[in-house]
Amino acid sequence: MKFTVERDVLAEAVTWTARSLPSRPSIPVLAGVRLEATSTGTLALSSFDYEVSAVSEITAEVTEPGTVLVSGRLLAEISRSLPSRPVEIVVEGTRAVLTCGSSRFTLLTMPLEDYPALPALPPASGTIDAHAFAEAVSQVTIAASRDETLPLLTGVRLEIEGDTLTLLATDRYRLAMREVAWNPATPGLSATALVRARTLSEVAKSLTSAGALSISLPSGSGSEIVGFEAGGRRTTSLLVDGDYPPVRRLFPESTTSHAVVATQSLVEAARRVALVAERNTPIRLEFSEGQVVLEAGQGEDAQASEAIESTFDGETITTAYNPGYLLDALGAVGKEFTRISFTHGTKPSVITGQTAVDSTEDSGFRYLIQPIRFAG
Amino acid sequence: MFDTARVVDLGQDDSASPILHVDMDAFFASVELADHPGLRGRPLIVGGQERGVVLAATYEARAFGIRSGMPMAMARVRCPSAVVLPPRQDVYRRVSARVMAILGDITPVMQQLSVDEAFLDVSGARRRLGAPREIGAMIRTRIRDELGLAASVGIAPTMFVSKIASTRAKPDGMLVVPADSAVAFLHQLDVSALWGVGESTRAKLAETGIHTIADLAHTPPATLRARLGVASAARLHDLAWGRDPRRVTPTRTERSISAEHTFAVDTSDQAELARAMLGQAHTVARRLREAGLLTRGVAIKVRMSDFTTLTRSRRLDAPSDLAREIYRAAVALLAGVTIQRGGVRLIGVRADDLAPAASTAVQSLLGEDDTQQRALESVLDDVVRRFPGSATIAASLLTSPEERPDVRARERAGEV
Numbered sequence: 001m002k003f004t005v006e007r008d009v010l011a012e013a014v015t016w017t018a019r020s021l022p023s024r025p026s027i028p029v030l031a032g033v034r035l036e037a038t039s040t041g042t043l044a045l046s047s048f049d050y051e052v053s054a055v056s057e058i059t060a061e062v063t064e065p066g067t068v069l070v071s072g073r074l075l076a077e078i079s080r081s082l083p084s085r086p087v088e089i090v091v092e093g094t095r096a097v098l099t100c101g102s103s104r105f106t107l108l109t110m111p112l113e114d115y116p117a118l119p120a121l122p123p124a125s126g127t128i129d130a131h132a133f134a135e136a137v138s139q140v141t142i143a144a145s146r147d148e149t150l151p152l153l154t155g156v157r158l159e160i161e162g163d164t165l166t167l168l169a170t171d172r173y174r175l176a177m178r179e180v181a182w183n184p185a186t187p188g189l190s191a192t193a194l195v196r197a198r199t200l201s202e203v204a205k206s207l208t209s210a211g212a213l214s215i216s217l218p219s220g221s222g223s224e225i226v227g228f229e230a231g232g233r234r235t236t237s238l239l240v241d242g243d244y245p246p247v248r249r250l251f252p253e254s255t256t257s258h259a260v261v262a263t264q265s266l267v268e269a270a271r272r273v274a275l276v277a278e279r280n281t282p283i284r285l286e287f288s289e290g291q292v293v294l295e296a297g298q299g300e301d302a303q304a305s306e307a308i309e310s311t312f313d314g315e316t317i318t319t320a321y322n323p324g325y326l327l328d329a330l331g332a333v334g335k336e337f338t339r340i341s342f343t344h345g346t347k348p349s350v351i352t353g354q355t356a357v358d359s360t361e362d363s364g365f366r367y368l369i370q371p372i373r374f375a376g
Numbered sequence: 377m378f379d380t381a382r383v384v385d386l387g388q389d390d391s392a393s394p395i396l397h398v399d400m401d402a403f404f405a406s407v408e409l410a411d412h413p414g415l416r417g418r419p420l421i422v423g424g425q426e427r428g429v430v431l432a433a434t435y436e437a438r439a440f441g442i443r444s445g446m447p448m449a450m451a452r453v454r455c456p457s458a459v460v461l462p463p464r465q466d467v468y469r470r471v472s473a474r475v476m477a478i479l480g481d482i483t484p485v486m487q488q489l490s491v492d493e494a495f496l497d498v499s500g501a502r503r504r505l506g507a508p509r510e511i512g513a514m515i516r517t518r519i520r521d522e523l524g525l526a527a528s529v530g531i532a533p534t535m536f537v538s539k540i541a542s543t544r545a546k547p548d549g550m551l552v553v554p555a556d557s558a559v560a561f562l563h564q565l566d567v568s569a570l571w572g573v574g575e576s577t578r579a580k581l582a583e584t585g586i587h588t589i590a591d592l593a594h595t596p597p598a599t600l601r602a603r604l605g606v607a608s609a610a611r612l613h614d615l616a617w618g619r620d621p622r623r624v625t626p627t628r629t630e631r632s633i634s635a636e637h638t639f640a641v642d643t644s645d646q647a648e649l650a651r652a653m654l655g656q657a658h659t660v661a662r663r664l665r666e667a668g669l670l671t672r673g674v675a676i677k678v679r680m681s682d683f684t685t686l687t688r689s690r691r692l693d694a695p696s697d698l699a700r701e702i703y704r705a706a707v708a709l710l711a712g713v714t715i716q717r718g719g720v721r722l723i724g725v726r727a728d729d730l731a732p733a734a735s736t737a738v739q740s741l742l743g744e745d746d747t748q749q750r751a752l753e754s755v756l757d758d759v760v761r762r763f764p765g766s767a768t769i770a771a772s773l774l775t776s777p778e779e780r781p782d783v784r785a786r787e788r789a790g791e792v
Contacts, residue, residue: 172693172741250743282737298735322739348742370742 001066001091003037005058007100010087011079013056016206016233017045018072020052020199029114033072035089037062046118047072050238052199053118057232069110070096078105119236121227122216125191128165128182130204130213130230136167136178137204139332139365144197145171155194155240157247158226160217162188169197170247174325175368176332177248182215191217193226194240203228203235251368255341255350257314259287260357263338267330269294269306274323276302282320282372287312287340296323311357319345320372329367346373390508392555393531394499395624397538398479398515401526401547403492404432407471408461410524419458423448431463435547471523478518482511484631484667484730487624493542495535497624500668503757512550533558534620540569558618563590570615572608580604592616633671635659636724642681644719650707656725657703661696662757664727670695670736671727674705681718688712694738695731700749702727 018033025031036044043060046053068091078098079087085101091109098105137156145153150172157168165182168175207213210231217226218239227236270283277283277296284295292310297303319342330338335353339361342349351367354360400406404422409415419437423430430451433442440455451458472491479486482505485497498511505511512529519527530541532553540562545551553561562569567589568578580603586592592600593616600609614620635656643649653676664671675689688709692701706725 170742173739175742247742320737368742370740372737372739 001037001068002064002089003043003060003062004086004088005043005060007079007082007084007087009058011076011082013043013045013058014072014076014079017047017054017056018076019202019206020049020054021047021072022049023073025049027114029069029110030116031071031073032069032110032115033075034067034069034112034115036067037065039065048116048118050116052235052237054235055118055233066091067112068096069112069115070107071110074107119225121229121234121236122218122225124185124214124227124229125160125189125217126165126182126184127212127214128180130208130210132180133213133215134204134208135334136165136180137200139178139334140167140169140176141197141201142169142328142332143171143174143176143367144169147171151240152194152242152244154196154198155244156197156200157244158193158195158215158217160184160189160191162190165215168244168247173322173370174329175247175250176329177251177366177368179364192244193217194242194244195226195237196240199237203237207231207233207235250348251350251366252341252343252348255343257287257312257317258339258341259292259310259312260337260339260354261292261308261310262357263330263333263336263353265308266292266338267327269308270323270326270330273304273306274327276304277323283323283326284318284320286316286318287342288316314342317342317345319349321349321369322372325369329369332367333365335362346371386552386557386561387554388509388552389554389556390531390552393508393533393538393553393558394497394502395532395535395538396496396498396508396512396515397530397532397535397542398475398494398496398512399528399530399539399542399546400475400492400519401528402432402434402438403472403525404463404468405434405437406432406525407468408464409434411467412461415459419455421448421451421455421458421460422463423451423460424462433458471525474523475519475525475527478515478522482515484633484669485624485626487626495538495624500666504662504666509550509552512552516548516550534618535622535624536571536615536620537562537618539571540565543569559593562616562618563588563593565589567592570612572611572615577604577608589616631730632675632726632728633660633663633667633669633730634677634724634726636677636722638722639720642719642721644715644717646710646715649710649715649720649723652723653706653710653725654699654703656723657706658699658753658756660725660727661699661702661753664697664730665754665757667730668733669730670697670733670738671702671730673728674702674709675726675728676706676709676713677722677724677726678710678713678715678720679722680716681721682716683721684716685722686713689726689728691729694740695736696738697733698749699753 014033021031030049034046037060039062041059041062042057044055044057046055082100082103087098087100090097094109096107096109140156144156153171159166163181163184165180167178207228207230213228213230215228218224224239225236226239227234273294273296274283286293287310289312291307293305293307295305329351333353335355337354337357339352339354340349348368348370351369352361352363353365354362405420408422409420419440420434421430421437421442422432428448430442430444430446430448432444437455437458442451442454468491476488479494479496483496483498483501485500486494488494498508501511508531512531516527516529519525526548528542528545528548529550530538530545532538532541533555537553537558541551541553567573567581567586570589584603586595592612597609597613600613637652672695673689673691675687677685677687679685690705690709692705
């Protein structure tokens with residue numbers, strides 16, 4: 001096996017392929033990246049840890065086709081630090097020799113016969129603009145649980161109904177939901193999948209180089225993986241097991257009052273006031289005509305308050321949130337103005353965005369947040 | 377001569393007087409008397425034999441003018457017939473721990489001031505134990521019955537008034553200061569009754585013609601400031617009007633509330649174990665609510681038939697005082713315990729990491745409104761309070777069909 005490849009192309013491909021390699025793999029070969037050079041002039045780099053697989057295909061000048069397995073972490077570090085010159089890799093017996101300019105590395109190879117076969121990418125269910133997908137994923141993953149004892153809630157639920165893709169995530173204290181248009185491969189397609197938020201987030205961010213991203217969802221025929229493909233990169237992931245709770249119904253059918261606030265002013269005020277909110281303590285918001293007053297701290301502790309302009313229709317309402325949950329929502333709204341809708345100060349509030357103070361709300365992104373209460 | 381303050385009729389309205397100050401009467405001396413009943417009726421002093429000072433004196437000895445802190449030599453001169461015993465601090469500490477345990481049974485909102493006195497805020501214990509006056513009487517009875525000692529109790533709306541009240545109640549008495557009499561009660565007293573008024577402050581005040589707390593209360597703040605400085609003036613003026621912002625602050629921060637059960641016969645029946653824990657979860661939750669506390673952690677204790685004992689604990693998602701949440705956590709913990717072949721001898725549920733409910737923020741779950749559960753469990757509290765010893769009636773606690781009200785109702789209706 002012998003091939004030559006551009007340093008930048010190699011470094012980028014290895015880094016992406018090796019991104020999720022385990023540092024302490026259950027079996028040693030899983031720490032490897034498999035390189036397969038074909039006579040058609042492509043080099044395929046792949047990794048797999050039985051949960052997530054990744055394949056990246058790049059163009060290479062292949063002198064002698066072949067396959068080799070080397071340490072992914074080491075190859076990634078080496079290729080990132082090489083000078084900007086063509087890189088040649090030659091396999092000699094049980095060693096792979098990498099030469100770049102006057103640098104030369106000899107890497108041990110790992111037994112290919114022990115390496116598991118990668119799952120095949122299921123047929124594409126449809127495509128979506130990669131940037132729109134990355135934005136949608138970033139908007140919902142904030143609400144996913146990080147508690148590994150609740151594996152179900154560490155996932156993002158993907159739901160497809162025709163040309164609408166819905167993403168949902170919740171840690172039981174807040175719920176983020178984003179609806180985004182996509183192009184189904186077959187009209188009227190209906191499918192769901194639950195993907196680990198961390199995996200989905202990495203995938204979405206790293207597949208934005210190409211315009212369109214193709215997504216393969218399980219079609220109910222026993223396949224338990226989800227696949228993504230864009231620009232010569234494809235990755236699959238096992239689904240998170242279990243039945244996702246019917247969380248959509250948590251959104252109230254109607255709300256009785258709402259406030260519209262300039263998103264940036266609210267972010268800044270909330271950040272300032274939250275400085276005195278110690279761990280687990282809330283930031284209180286009192287909405288009345290023309291303003292919202294933010295307060296935090298109580299009793300003998302440090303206290304802060306700030307009033308900012310807000311529209312409000314309804315009876316004065318006081319509520320309290322975990323400041324982190326509120327700021328997560330405001331950071332995800334992505335619009336100049338934020339609308340907070342209420343049914344009651346102790347019931348969940350709905351946060352949405354809108355482009356102008358007097359425009360209608362954009363319900364593409366909705367965030368449900370459970371207020372904090374005092375039991376006493 | 378000690379009874380003069382007790383004749384003041386302040387009324388019996390204790391509805392806004394939840395603070396109890398419990399003070400043991402002549403503590404060290406009383407402990408010695410309990411151990412040496414033959415000395416009852418004689419003047420008794422506890423203190424250093426030769427050159428020490430008086431640590432405690434019985435009321436019989438005090439009648440001779442003997443006071444705590446007085447040099448022993450002077451005490452012997454005043455009352456040559458007094459019996460002097462050397463102090464036995466170990467014994468006093470042990471008895472003190474038993475006194476505090478009795479108080480801790482009343483409410484965890486207890487602040488121990490010293491070996492022989494403590495404040496209690498019984499606001500949260502009212503539902504279970506009754507009015508503050510009844511609680512005060514119960515404390516005095518228990519201390520007398522179980523330890524053979526006398527305790528005086530002051531009951532008032534604030535900490536410092538309750539402390540004054542217990543002093544006025546001595547010996548072996550109880551004084552209730554209703555909220556609307558607190559100022560009148562204070563105003564009749566000498567300024568030295570106020571905390572922080574020692575001999576020098578008292579002298580300064582006397583120069584200005586201030587002798588009673590009423591005088592102090594009606595002195596213009598500017599005059600007080602000139603005499604005492606800004607901070608003291610403001611504090612004493614507040615106290616003179618019965619204003620005391622301090623709260624009874626439990627002195628121990630690491631507290632827990634637990635319930636345990638030893639089975640008559642060792643068992644490995646999961647249903648029986650779970651049933652025991654359900655009852656314990658209700659007991660623990662009720663005590664949390666009575667104390668106005670929330671728990672952030674739940675632990676279980678499992679003792680096997682061979683006495684090996686395991687504890688397992690976990691944090692709750694949100695602080696809670698609900699049996700449902702405590703039980704859920706306890707059952708999940710039990711699922712992780714391998715029950716040995718001989719079975720379980722004892723099982724227990726403990727609420728760890730407690731925090732006052734009034735100031736603890738609770739991030740509840742989306743769409744999970746626990747108002748109903750809270751209302752339900754409060755009803756159970758009432759039942760237990762009205763019918764002491766009755767089961768907390770979670771249906772699965774009722775073991776046989778005869779015990780289940782639904783079955784009984786059907787029997788009555790002739791369906792069974």
